[in-house]
Amino acid sequence: MDRLMSLCVPSLNLRMHRSLIDSLEIQSCYLLSEHSCLASGFGSIHFVLLVSRQGKVRLTKWYSPYTQKERSKVIRELSGVILNRGPKLCNFVEWRGYKVVYKRYASLYFCMCIDAEDNELEVLEIIHHYVEILDRYFGSVCELDLIFNFHKAYYILDELLIAGEIQESSKKTVARIISAQDEMVEAAKEEAGSISYIIAQAS
């Protein structure tokens, strides 16, 4: 029992490790040609990336079909371009015939890739919308919240966008849906959390 408990209690003071740099770099890949044609998606947003200022990926969501290798290459290319841009420059980058709209919030860069003729300002609003929803959900969100609740960030994004299209413009509605889902999970967890249940399952 003691061991179980100790596993559940965070033994690290995480905030101290904020600048700790993971030794694992994004796996690199040079196999793709420079102009490899990316398959086009169905909606207007092709992918969403969250990258920290140190170049750590915090969230990736792909609405167009990319292979794992392409994904790594895209992340590497884009974070190289975006992180090097100064603070007073515009928030758009032209990249392989697409546009990448990014915005920095504290230490995190939120990036979305769209078609060249899409509305960049609208995407900036979507990004801001997403950040506000995250903020409301976590209560003044910080990078660590997203690191440890990366799945929650996904679920919220899924309520905001479907197939690369914005589907919900009301912050309240998203918050309501997510909390309803959380309640369902919690209810089930209480039932399943008891040790006796686990043992019953196992034996």
Place this chain on the structure above:
Amino acid sequence: MASSNSLMDSLFQRSLEDLIKGLRLGESTFISRSLEEIRREIKLTDLSTKSVALQKLSYLAALHGVDMAWAAFHAVEVVSSSRFAHKRIGYHAIAQSFSDQTPVMLLITNQLRKDLNSSNEHEVSLALECLARIGTDDLARDLTSEVFTLLGSSKALVRKKAIGVVLRVFDKYPDAVKVCFKRLVENLESSDPQLLSAVVGVFCELTAKDPRSYLPLAPEFYKILVDSRNNWVLIKVLKIFAKLASIEPRLAKKVADPVCEHMRKQNVGKSLLFECIRTVFSSLSDQETALKLAVAKIREFLVDDDPNLKYLGLHALSIVAGKHLWAVLENKEAVVKAMSDEDPNVKLEALHLLMAMVNEDNVTEISRILMNYALKSDPLFCNEIIGSILVACSRDSYEIIVDFDWYVSLLGEMARVPHCQRGKEIEHQLIDIGTRVKDARLELVRVSRALLIDPALLGNQFLHPILSAAAWASGEYVEFSKSPYEIAEALLQPRTCLLPDSIRAIYIHSAFKVLVFSLGAYFSAQEPTSPPLAQESTSSGHSVVNGFTYNSISSLVNMIELGLCSLSGTIDVEVQERAKNVLGFIGMIKHEIAEKATSQNSETEAHRAIAFMEDVFSEELGPVSSTAQEKVPLPEGLELNENLEGLQEICREVLEPMAESDYSSDKVSFSVAKLRIRDQEEASSSLPPPLESSSLLAEHRKRHGLYYLSSQKSEDHNDREGNDNNTSNEYPPANEISVDSFKPKKKISKPRPVVVKLDEGDEPKRKPDASSSNDESLSRAIQTALMGKGKGKEKEKERVKENHEMNVDTENIEQSSRREKKNKKNGERSSKRSSRRQRGKEASVTKPVEVPDLLL
């Protein structure tokens, strides 16, 4: 034992949080150890353990690029759990990792169907999200009826997502349109802003692919454009109209008013305002009021401090620049100012706009300013500048260039820009101008000489292409050179060893040309009586007198011999061969140069050899059309697709008659040159191999003369200038275009030299774009669906049919195509139908049926 192991695994499983903490400690082997754990845990029967393992794997895959395709089956297992928490993890993993090729795709159809029919709206929404991401042809087909049901769901959450999924379903399975389209359209009238936003988003994407099919829906979209207050909805509707108006001009007129109204609003959101402007620029630019208003609004963007607005303002201007250049000219100060912005993106857009404003009056001035910018800029932008000058100036066979001497020297200047990496383009243009513009050759040779004699340039590999062009030009047009000796020396200087072998070969060949020219000039000066040579030198007609004395010519020969000696041992065969050719030639004539000074015998072997070589090089090279090869008619009896076994025979057949014809027919057409060559062959049967090969080249040029562009002879040239009054309309004198140049212009007194232009083939050919069959079937299906709309009885009939068979019904398409397809230029329609279509066409000449009257 096994069960107790698994119990331990479930009890002491690392949670996702533990995994993340572990990763943050930065152990290098942590990921591989965790993966091992995950592989073990994911195989357990306990779904809780399995789902946590899957979640951890998803995390590693998303953020650390770990492959998770192997866990596809386990993801399907987790999804089948009855618990929402598990389902959510499972669907997330599936959406993240599945592709069309995932083998277990077939297994999830039933699970998706079950969840789509679930009474729990959150489970339905999970399934819909998953379908939106991974839907294959089969999934779309099998689940169409479920999506159809959900489109009418009373729960907004579900309905909204079902609308989002439709996009994928239509794309993968066009026949779904028949089932779902009506309900989708009904949602356009929904009062719920969320639903409206979703459905407009879908139509925006659909319209982008095939605008024509959605013209009948214009009234619905128009209503939204006027009524909606939601920026996101309005932006999407504007995008739809931008596409529709570009194919239906009358729509543009109708839409212009509400768009202007949106622009005039005081507190309109910037994103909406920008979309309005862009719509006007791209599709409504013929509506004067709208255009003026948009240009006025774009100025606010350009002077804004926000770099985003500045960038977008410039970007929007570049859309309209092609059609309405005045809009750019009105904002020229802002554009020029943006050239010194700190943001490279802004600078780039400004550069594009600046180049759009270039015309023949201001090209000199703008290029000068830009070259100054280039010198101060970072390498990337510097090359962008050089690149855009090159593109702008060479457009339409150098249309805007009047003073080619200036342009050639500008090209030379570019080579001196420290960061210049556009060698390839400059090389191409130098050679291109040399072949096309006779009057520029003098300057070209002068610029080439300056580049060649500068040993510092040889060290920069980006300049090697330029040097190769300079070497070629100074060899080919050596008659314009003031000092051939200097050029030969530059071509053979020791630092040329820094060049790649292919370019060295060009250097040697050019030196050869210089040598032949100099010897020719030397001999002809010695014997003014020799008629063909005298002709030769006057026909080149350039007054540069090369007073070659015995001393100067022999020092030239010695210098070349010395320079090439070391090269005859080079590994590269091309360099070696050319060096040996020249050395062989020198060996042949060297001793006779000395004799020449004393004896007056003009019929020496060396003399003939030189005359012959001069002849070889005398043919002028012209630009070759990119379609030249296609113009060569296919010779009779040539079978390109045949097996090559009979090659031996074919060769004999083709070659023999040709060889004969050389002696029979060619005599008439190329008398002088031909005779000389034959003289040569008869006189000395022991010519060195290089001469033989060059004689072959000469033969080839002569025989296929018609495939090379005919070089204009001097009298030709005069004729043309006389007749060229009509072409001069294309290049009006500078003082005529004063309206749309924005810089104070200089009067240019010099007439524009003749530029050799090809009728066609200057532009690379464009392939006709083929639309994919899938898109076509989708648009066909939608047109069918839309035709049913509004025609109650027919629709009922169709519905009945649909229930019987889901396949594309040709009758349906036919019915619709009568109304719909007149404007479509699909040549595939059968002749049987064409008569019926004809009737429809007659009725519609005045007004296409697609847009109902209330709009027009």
